[in-house]
Amino acid sequence: MSDLHKLTGAYAVDALDDLERARFEQHLDECDDCRFEVAELRETAALLADSVSISPPASLRDSVLAGIAQVRPLPPVVTPMPTPATTLRRRLPLLVAAAAVLIVGLGAVVWQPWSEETPTRLTAAEQILDAPDAQEVFLDLGDTGQATVTRSKSHDRAVIQTEDMTAAPEGKDYELWLMSPDGVFTSAGLMPDAADQTLVLDGSAADAAAVGITVEPDGGSTKPTSEPIALFDLTQAT
Incomplete structure (x- = not known):
């Protein structure tokens, strides 16, 4: 199912429900490309987590969350040996869903919406x-x-x-x-x-x-x- 390739970003930031997560993890066992992307995204998210975090205004948080909800990455282009340039181009839309970067004053401050309190997902x-x-x-x-x-x-x-x-x-x-x-x-x-x-x-x-x-x-x-x-x-x- 090609749509499963689109869930790498949401899976990396733990934004899938239980049914989606189970189906995607079964897909991961068979898809080297998706495993590679998830590992890269998690590494990026870990680097972002080391940055200084602040709480943005409520209006900005709502705007970013609404934007993230509409972002869906394209299915990966399956190639035998993806080059670093190809990998970077494929990761760019996923990084939009992984983090929102706010430039404040002279420094860059990273806000991670998934680190805020989120509504409890249904089992x-x-x-x-x-x-x-x-x-x-x-x-x-x-x-x-x-x-x-x-x-x-x-x-x-x-x-x-x-x-x-x-x-x-x-x-x-x-x-x-x-x-x-x-x-x-x-x-x-x-x-x-x-x-x-x-x-x-x-x-x-x-x-x-x-x-x-x-x-x-x-x-x-x-x-x-x-x-x-x-x-x-x-x-x-x-």
Whole structure:
């Protein structure tokens, strides 16, 4: 996905949300160019951090933040051996997002907007739970506890929340599954042994017809080995 190349600047200054960060870090494992740019940007940010810092007027801070929010670097031009000149040209738009340099009097004073107090970012689970298209399915599992699955098609993910859920039997794990419309189960991760928890399921959930929980051998299985102890019908989600 070419747009991932545009996130190097935002990643270097920790300006990505949890979902973006996870996808970009997976991309970093496969992209030498992006790893190089992130390392360069972090080095630049560290040098800027050593400069004297002051608090600018509120109006100036708002103006700079608004400008940074609109800056998106172009995807990198992939070449076998990038020259220093090419690297510098590619880094210039990213440096705009990395720092705002203010010239005051006879000296240069660096203001780093990310060092100021910023609004708390929502976790991946909170983004799904608060999504406008969030759909919920609640199940009372009797002595096992209670659970609610929330799915957001726009985020393509699902979250499970449990209350008073008993631990899996000795030597077993609760495993989550996403069921396709044609009945195929795909593992969505293991559930920790915690009575009350909020867990984002692994995998694409936009087209899932249901979410299931089975009791599997310790460490999980590649396909269900037992009947589900719970099956959340997402076609009936509200």
